[in-house]
Amino acid sequence: MSPSTSPSSPWHMAQRAARLNPSVIREILKLTELPGVLSLAGGLPAADTFPVEAMREATARVLTEQPQAALQYAASEGYGPLREWVAERLREQGMTHVKAEQVLMTTGSQQGLDLIAKVMVDAGAPVAVETPTYLGALQAFTPFEPIFAGVASDGQGALPEAIARLPHDAPGTRFMYVLPNFQNPTGRVMPEARRQAVVKAAQTAGIPLVEDNPYGDLWFDEAPPAPLAARWAEGVAYLGSFSKVLAPGLRLGYVVAPPALAPKLLQAKQAADLHTPGFNQRIVYEVVKDGFLERHIPTIRAQYKAQRDVMAEALREAMPAGTEWTQPEGGMFFWLRLPAGCRAMDLLPKAVAAGVAFVPGEPFYAHQPDPRTLRLSFVTLRPDEIRQAVAALGRVVHQALEDTLQAGTP
Amino acid sequence: MSPSTSPSSPWHMAQRAARLNPSVIREILKLTELPGVLSLAGGLPAADTFPVEAMREATARVLTEQPQAALQYAASEGYGPLREWVAERLREQGMTHVKAEQVLMTTGSQQGLDLIAKVMVDAGAPVAVETPTYLGALQAFTPFEPIFAGVASDGQGALPEAIARLPHDAPGTRFMYVLPNFQNPTGRVMPEARRQAVVKAAQTAGIPLVEDNPYGDLWFDEAPPAPLAARWAEGVAYLGSFSKVLAPGLRLGYVVAPPALAPKLLQAKQAADLHTPGFNQRIVYEVVKDGFLERHIPTIRAQYKAQRDVMAEALREAMPAGTEWTQPEGGMFFWLRLPAGCRAMDLLPKAVAAGVAFVPGEPFYAHQPDPRTLRLSFVTLRPDEIRQAVAALGRVVHQALEDTLQAGTP
Structure with missing residues (x-):
């Protein structure tokens, strides 16, 4: 029953x-x-990669030098110096347009998926995903009752001609979710030519992209091509995470949203949990600020x-x-x-x-x-x-x- | 535009x-x-009440004794020993029915409000609130497009006769949100007789209650009466928080949901951010486990x-x-x-x-x-x-x- x-x-x-x-x-x-x-x-992630000693030192520093600020309520946007650090790092990786004001710190990048769906998805609205796609994204989007449109994909990712066939008369497909680097679950990487073609197809169709990049740093022989967000600043929301390069138990990720989307995401973030723990943000900033990564x-x-x-x-x-x-x-x-x-x-x-x-x-x-x-x-x-x-x-x-x-x- | x-x-x-x-x-x-x-x-909260020294010791213990578990992905329900501790404390406070399995750890109790609304509120559904009520609850519920029903209230809280007038033919009013202890914003406390009358009116109307209790421990001369949840186990979802008795920057709260609600809340929690930081949960458990509070x-x-x-x-x-x-x-x-x-x-x-x-x-x-x-x-x-x-x-x-x-x- x-x-x-x-x-x-x-x-x-x-x-x-x-x-x-x-x-x-x-x-x-x-x-x-x-x-x-x-x-x-x-x-x-392999637990023996977690930088316990660096975490211990950073935590001690935070609790000695700035304990009250770290333990108090904080801004919904996130900790300023960490947002600056993220923006600088993304600019180095080709997303030259990114400003710190666009970086919203989230409780893991999973929360970024929830917030984007909350702001973008009406019941019955089409949301496009790769075939197959990250299960956790399907779970994050599902409560907002989209109609999923599976985009036919090959070993290089989504097929541009399949994007062209998505519903795209306004409001049409609300966004296409894409994981170009070492995709979960397939492990595939979208090569440079496919990135160009996917972005072009999405631009032509007027369908914005939600680009998830938790694994981009974990390349073995060659760094993957520049993110999709580097090619279409106003049409791509980009999600990043500290889970795979530091530790997932901190639950720290971020969304870089175009100016058309950022204010609504921030309001949704505040409604969802006020802010991501300032304690964790300051610890991570202390760990990463001097080139540790x-x-x-x-x-x-x-x-x-x-x-x-x-x-x-x-x-x-x-x-x-x-x-x-x-x-x-x-x-x-x-x-x-x-x-x-x-x-x-x-x-x-x-x-x-x-x-x-x-x-x-x-x-x-x-x-x-x-x-x-x-x-x-x-x-x-x-x-x-x-x-x-x-x-x-x-x-x-x-x-x-x-x-x-x-x-x-x- | x-x-x-x-x-x-x-x-x-x-x-x-x-x-x-x-x-x-x-x-x-x-x-x-x-x-x-x-x-x-x-x-x-006054930042000089934050127990920095206890936090420092607890953090050092966690990062020495269980660093890999604290920094790894964890169960969506929360950290087992902390859930046990919460259940035990609530049983002492009159909620004798509470089992640890019902305790869902959340990213601040604000997230509990978001998850409850996500699971309970269809667009256009009535949600009842006290007059006035906590602004952050209005913000958490609003994205799910309820119709708010303001329940007339006096210096003792919501008026039972106003509850009887709420829409209550199924599905009717999805829940009534109530903050009985030192309410935000009015500071008022619901006395014993009003608690009994409010619960009776809600039971009669078949309207479940969402009881928010962030301030209950902050009494000056006399502890407030037992929670509403102690009087109607299957009809009250109860929210608690460590923000006012330890520190808000940890973002740690919990929901105790009746068995009819708990599984869906857990699924919504997983979709929202996978889990609340295990690092923070273990630190807080280390702080509170031996009677610190x-x-x-x-x-x-x-x-x-x-x-x-x-x-x-x-x-x-x-x-x-x-x-x-x-x-x-x-x-x-x-x-x-x-x-x-x-x-x-x-x-x-x-x-x-x-x-x-x-x-x-x-x-x-x-x-x-x-x-x-x-x-x-x-x-x-x-x-x-x-x-x-x-x-x-x-x-x-x-x-x-x-x-x-x-x-x-x-």
């Missing part, structure tokens, strides 16, 4: 509440807490690249013929397509029973999921654990294929 | 965005940053009571005849009603020019504001500053009355 119709409950929920459902990822993260399960599922990020890259190589080798050894993947050039994930006849969702309980967890690909699709897909994180476990986990997964897939063959035998 | 119709902008905003407007409180907080302005405006809160009470007395005396000396107020028995605010002919909004720029800031009462009303009202915080400034600020305000009001008289003279 739904809570909203229970005779004993006075709570009559909003229509949107029916769209909120238990998250597959949450349920899977619970599985990974079972003893003896090696998890390739969660997108958890320029020394720290290369160590993360080296570690993740080595783990990527370990997983690549383990996959080649363990997975049956017909399994497809592309080696990621950065980020945190391998995206696999299992041989015909396999359903990743059906394999998950068997894999957990065999001591390994992954995320099935289905929830990453707005429509028509490919049931053969799944996502593996190569950054959470140590190399020996990665080898062990992938070997176990390989055995589960081989067994499933054999079972399928036997079931097909008269 | 509205951003949504600007020909140069591709951003076509949601209808709700038109309801988001620059916050009066935000704009006023900016005024208070002007040099030479003594601010009685913001609801800022039992020693700390009495010192806040003593300090605020002394400041309340200073402001009461200063008001008696400075304000012209015909100014009305009730002495608050706790919390942070005096609520004044100026003599006939005065408009608080018109006085604000004159007051700021004279070196003192306050919050006009108008934005605290969902409908039909009383333009003669204003709110003064007695906790932010030191006693000598309070005397100076109230004296300056008194001169501004006297001058305004004289100007009104002269304007009325032929």
Whole structure:
């Protein structure tokens, strides 16, 4: 019985509440807490990359030099010096137009997705997403009841000709959400020519872009091309995060919004939680202000690249013929397509029973999921654990294929 | 020109965005940053009550004993031991039914208001609020486009007979928002008999209650009666906060939701920001776990009571005849009603020019504001500053009355 119709409950929920459902990822993260399960599922950064000593020093400085300001209510926009630092860093990365006033500090970049949807999405309005796309973005947008338009995508990201086919008569598609660097879940990178074509198609269609870039710093051999936001200042809202280069438990991200959007986002931010913890913002500023990330990020890259190589080798050894993947050039994930006849969702309980967890690909699709897909994180476990986990997964897939063959035998 | 119709902008905003407007409180907080302005405006706790030394020790412990867990992604529900601690404390305060599983940690209790509205409010649905009510709650609910129903209130809070008149045929009024202890902005406390009558009226009408209790610990002579949530477990969602008893810059609050509501709130929380910073939750748990608040809160009470007395005396000396107020028995605010002919909004720029800031009462009303009202915080400034600020305000009001008289003279 739904809570909203229970005779004993006075709570009559909003229509949107029916769209909120238990998250597959949450349920899977619970599985990974079972003893003896090696998890390739969660997108958890390697905890040994967290700069604990730098955090300790920065925290002590904040609580010695500015304790009362750090612990008091603060401006909804965020901590001024950190906003300046973010703007300067983005200007260096090609977004030459960015001013500190456009930087809104958020409680993780996930909150940026919530605020953008709150300001932009009416019930029934089209919102475009890549195929597949980040599950957490679908979850953030869903409460505002959009109609998702899946944009056909290939190994380089969204197809420009598919953007041209999106609803674009005003108000049309409210925005297209795009993750150009080491996409979650596929790991793919949008190359320079595709970036140009995507921006041009979006401009022609009058569809603004929401560009999410949590993984851009995690490249292994070559930095990705400049952000889409560097090419269309007034048409792209850009989201960044400290979760993957410092630590996710601080919950610190930011949105850089064009002037047409920024004031409304700020008001939505204030209504949502007044402001992101000033304590955390000041600690992070103390950590990063003197070039710490320029020394720290290369160590993360080296570690993740080595783990990527370990997983690549383990996959080649363990997975049956017909399994497809592309080696990621950065980020945190391998995206696999299992041989015909396999359903990743059906394999998950068997894999957990065999001591390994992954995320099935289905929830990453707005429509028509490919049931053969799944996502593996190569950054959470140590190399020996990665080898062990992938070997176990390989055995589960081989067994499933054999079972399928036997079931097909008269 | 509205951003949504600007020909140069591709951003076509949601209808709700038109309801988001620059916050009066935000704009006023900016005024208070002007040099030479003594601010009685913001609801800022006295910064010298922040337990910096305890925070420093707790932070060092967290970063020594559990750094990786504190800095990693965490469960959307919140940190288990802190949820247990909150549940235990609420059981001691009369909410004997509360289980830790019902406690959802939020990014300040402001986020609890946002999540409840997200789950409960359809566009056009009635939401009831006291008259006047907390401005930040109006701001949190507004993006979900409710129709506000103002419940007539007196010095003891909402009138039960007004609750009976609210729309209550299903789905009817989605909830009534109520702040029974030292209400923001009026400072009033709901006495025991009124609590019983309000809960009975809400039960009869089938209207659930959202009970906000940020100030309940800040009583001066006598603890307030048990929460409404202690009287109607399945019909009251209860919000609490560490902002007024520890420090607001941590952004840490919680919602205790009845089982009918809790799962949807959790899903909305995950969509909004994944989880509240685990770092902050573990620090606060380290601070409070061994009875720190039992020693700390009495010192806040003593300090605020002394400041309340200073402001009461200063008001008696400075304000012209015909100014009305009730002495608050706790919390942070005096609520004044100026003599006939005065408009608080018109006085604000004159007051700021004279070196003192306050919050006009108008934005605290969902409908039909009383333009003669204003709110003064007695906790932010030191006693000598309070005397100076109230004296300056008194001169501004006297001058305004004289100007009104002269304007009325032929």
